[in-house]
Amino acid sequence: MNMTRAWSLVTSLCLILLLAGLLLKNGILLAVVLPYLLFSLIPFWRRTEEPHLIIERRLEPQYLWGGQPCRMNLSIQNVGNDLEEVSLADVLPAGLQVEGDLTYHGIFRAGQTEKLLSTGRGVRGKYEFSGVRMSTNDLLGMCRYEKFVPSPGTLAVLPAMERLERLKISPRRTRVYTGVIRSRESGAGVEFFGTRAYVPGDPLRHLNWKAGARWDLLITNLFEQERVADVGIILDARSAVEVRADGESLFEHSIQAAASLAEYFLREGNRVGLLIYGRMVEWTFPGYGKQQRARILAALAKAELGEHAVFKELEHLPTRLFPSESQIVLVSPLLRGDVPMLRYLHALGYRVLVISPDPIAFEKRFLPQDECTALAERIARMERNATLSKLRRASVNVVEWDVTTPLRIPMKQAMVGEKRWSVG
Amino acid sequence: MVRWVKRLAAVCNGILVFALFYHGHTRVAIIGGLLNLAWVVDEWFPSDIRRFLGPWALVINTAFLAYGILSGGPSVLALFLAGSSLLAWNTGLFLERWSDGPLTIQYQYLRRVGTLIALGLLAGFSAVTLHGRFVLAFLPVFFLMLAAGFLWLRIISKVLKNRNPG
Numbered sequence: 001m002n003m004t005r006a007w008s009l010v011t012s013l014c015l016i017l018l019l020a021g022l023l024l025k026n027g028i029l030l031a032v033v034l035p036y037l038l039f040s041l042i043p044f045w046r047r048t049e050e051p052h053l054i055i056e057r058r059l060e061p062q063y064l065w066g067g068q069p070c071r072m073n074l075s076i077q078n079v080g081n082d083l084e085e086v087s088l089a090d091v092l093p094a095g096l097q098v099e100g101d102l103t104y105h106g107i108f109r110a111g112q113t114e115k116l117l118s119t120g121r122g123v124r125g126k127y128e129f130s131g132v133r134m135s136t137n138d139l140l141g142m143c144r145y146e147k148f149v150p151s152p153g154t155l156a157v158l159p160a161m162e163r164l165e166r167l168k169i170s171p172r173r174t175r176v177y178t179g180v181i182r183s184r185e186s187g188a189g190v191e192f193f194g195t196r197a198y199v200p201g202d203p204l205r206h207l208n209w210k211a212g213a214r215w216d217l218l219i220t221n222l223f224e225q226e227r228v229a230d231v232g233i234i235l236d237a238r239s240a241v242e243v244r245a246d247g248e249s250l251f252e253h254s255i256q257a258a259a260s261l262a263e264y265f266l267r268e269g270n271r272v273g274l275l276i277y278g279r280m281v282e283w284t285f286p287g288y289g290k291q292q293r294a295r296i297l298a299a300l301a302k303a304e305l306g307e308h309a310v311f312k313e314l315e316h317l318p319t320r321l322f323p324s325e326s327q328i329v330l331v332s333p334l335l336r337g338d339v340p341m342l343r344y345l346h347a348l349g350y351r352v353l354v355i356s357p358d359p360i361a362f363e364k365r366f367l368p369q370d371e372c373t374a375l376a377e378r379i380a381r382m383e384r385n386a387t388l389s390k391l392r393r394a395s396v397n398v399v400e401w402d403v404t405t406p407l408r409i410p411m412k413q414a415m416v417g418e419k420r421w422s423v424g
Numbered sequence: 425m426v427r428w429v430k431r432l433a434a435v436c437n438g439i440l441v442f443a444l445f446y447h448g449h450t451r452v453a454i455i456g457g458l459l460n461l462a463w464v465v466d467e468w469f470p471s472d473i474r475r476f477l478g479p480w481a482l483v484i485n486t487a488f489l490a491y492g493i494l495s496g497g498p499s500v501l502a503l504f505l506a507g508s509s510l511l512a513w514n515t516g517l518f519l520e521r522w523s524d525g526p527l528t529i530q531y532q533y534l535r536r537v538g539t540l541i542a543l544g545l546l547a548g549f550s551a552v553t554l555h556g557r558f559v560l561a562f563l564p565v566f567f568l569m570l571a572a573g574f575l576w577l578r579i580i581s582k583v584l585k586n587r588n589p590g
Contacts, residue, residue, distance in 0.1 A: 006517055008582070034548045036506065039544070107526075139518065
C-alpha cells in the first residue's frame with residue numbers, strides 16, 4: 001500500500017499547522033489541525049485491500065495475416081473481497097494498433113467478472129502481451145495499491161506471401177518419397193531418362209521400337225524418377241544488407257520471398273528447413289506439410305535484423321545443418337564478401353539458388369532523379385553486376401528481383417533463360 | 425451530485441475567507457474570495473491547470489485561516505474554512521478520477537467524506553471550547569514538535585523519492 005500525493009499534502013499541512021500551533025502556543029491553531037489530522041489518519045483506519053484477481057487472455061486467432069483483425073478478449077475475475085475503486089489497464093506491446101476497451105475503472109465486487117473486448121491489427125511481427133497494470137485506492141484518494149498482474153499472450157502477424165508456380169530445382173540428392181523433382185535415377189516417372197537392352201519383365205509398352213530397329217535388339221525406354229528433396233532456405237537478416245527508405249524496408253520483401261518459397265516447396269511435398277542468419281542463427285528444423293509451413297511462417301513473423309561480429313560475413317554459415325547435396329535457397333540482397341562462401345557451398349555439392357532483392361532499384365525510388373543519383377546508381381549497378389556475374393560463373397543460380405514486381409515474374413524469366421536449374 | 429457539493433464548498437470557502445478578513449484586511453479578503461471563486465469554475469479550465477489549482481487552493485486557504493487565527497479572527501470561521509477547504513479539495517480529487525461516476529459511488533463517497541469532515545469539525549469545535557483550560561508545558565510541546573518535524577521531513581523525503589502520480 002502506498003500513500004498518495006494527496007495524503008502527503010494534507011499530512012504536511014497538518015504537521016505545519018501543528019508545528020506553528022506548538023511554536024506559537026496557539027490553542028486555536030492546534031484545534032484547526034484536527035480535521036486535517038483525521039484525513040491523514042484515514043488510510044491507517046481503512047486499509048486498502050490487497051486485490052486477488054484471475055486474468056485470462058484469449059487471442060483469436062493467434063496467428064494472422066497483415067491487416068487481418070485479431071479479437072482480443074481479456075477476462076478479469078475478482079476472487080478476493082469487494083474493491084472500492086479499481087483501475088485496470090492492459091499493457092499493450094509496441095506497434096500493435098488496438099481498438100476497443102483497454103481499461104476499466106470502477107467498483108469491483110467479490111466474484112465479479114469484467115470483460116475487456118478489443119480488436120488488434122499489426123504489421124508483420126511477434127507481439128508479446130505481458131499483463132495488466134492494476135491499481136486500487138480508497139474513495140478519498142489517500143492511499144493506493146498498485147500491482148502488475150501477469151497475463152502473457154503472443155500474437156504473431158505472419159508475413160505476406162505470393163503464390164509461386166512451377167519452379168524447377170534439381171539437387172544432387174533426393175529423398176525416397178515420390179515428388180516432382182527429378183532424381184537422376186531411372187524408375188517410375190514420366191520424363192525420358194535413357195534406354196537399355198530389354199530384359200524379361202520390362203513392360204512392353206516401354207519398348208523403344210525405333211532404337212530396336214536400328215540396333216536389331218529389343219531396347220526399352222527408361223524414365224526418370226521424380227521425388228521430393230531437402231530444401232534449406234536461408235534468410236539473410238544481417239543489418240548490413242538492409243536498405244530502409246521512407247518507412248519501407250527491403251528486409252520485409254526478403255521475408256516475403258522466403259515465405260513464398262517455403263510455401264511453394266512445402267506444397268510440392270519437399271522437406272523444408274529455414275535458417276535466419278543475422279544477430280544469431282535461428283534454425284527451424286526441416287519438416288513436411290502444413291505444420292512445417294506454420295512453423296516457418298511463425299519463425300519469419302518474428303524475424304528481425306541484427307548484427308553480430310561472428311555473423312558479419314556468410315563464412316560462418318552452419319552448412320552442417322543442411323543435408324549434403326541438398327538444395328539451398330539464399331534470400332539476400334548480397335554483399336561483395338558473400339561470393340566465396342556461396343562458391344564454397346557449391347563446391348561442397350549443394351545446389352545453390354540465390355534470390356536477390358535488388359537494393360539499388362529499391363533505394364532509387366526514394367532518391368531525387370538527378371545526375372548525381374544516376375551516376376551513383378551506375379557505379380552501384382556495376383559493382384553489383386560484377387558480384388552477380390562472379391556467382392553465375394561459379395554455377396550459382398541467381399535471380400535478381402526488383403521488389404516492385406511480383407517475385408514470380410523474375411522467377412519465370414530465369415526459368416526461361418535456363419530450362420532447369422540443374423546446370424553446374 | 426459531487427460536482428455540486430464541490431462547487432458549494434468552494435463558494436463557502438470564498439464567503440468564509442471574505443468574512444474572516446473583511447474587518448481590517450479587505451485586500452486579503454478580496455484576493456481570497458476571488459481565488460475561491462476561480463475554484464468554483466475550475467471545470468472550465470484545462471485539466472493541467474485544474475490539477476494544479478486544487479492542491480494550491482487548499483494550501484492557500486490553510487495559510488489564510490492560519491493568518492486569520494493569528495491576526496485574531498473568529499476561530500469558528502477558521503474551523504469552517506478548514507472543513508470546507510478540505511471538502512472542496514477532496515471532492516475535486518474524486519471528480520478527477522470519476523468525472524461521471526455512478527450515483528451509488530457518489531453517495532458512498534459523500535457519506536464517507538461527510539462523516540470525516542463532520543468528525544473533524546466537531547473535534548475542532550470541542551478543542552476550541554476547551555481552549556484555555558489546558559496549560560501547554562514546555563516538555564510535551566517540545567517532544568510533539570520534534571515528532572511532528574520528524575514526520576514531516578519523512579513525508580517530504582518520501583514524496584521526493586518516488587514521484588509517482590497520485
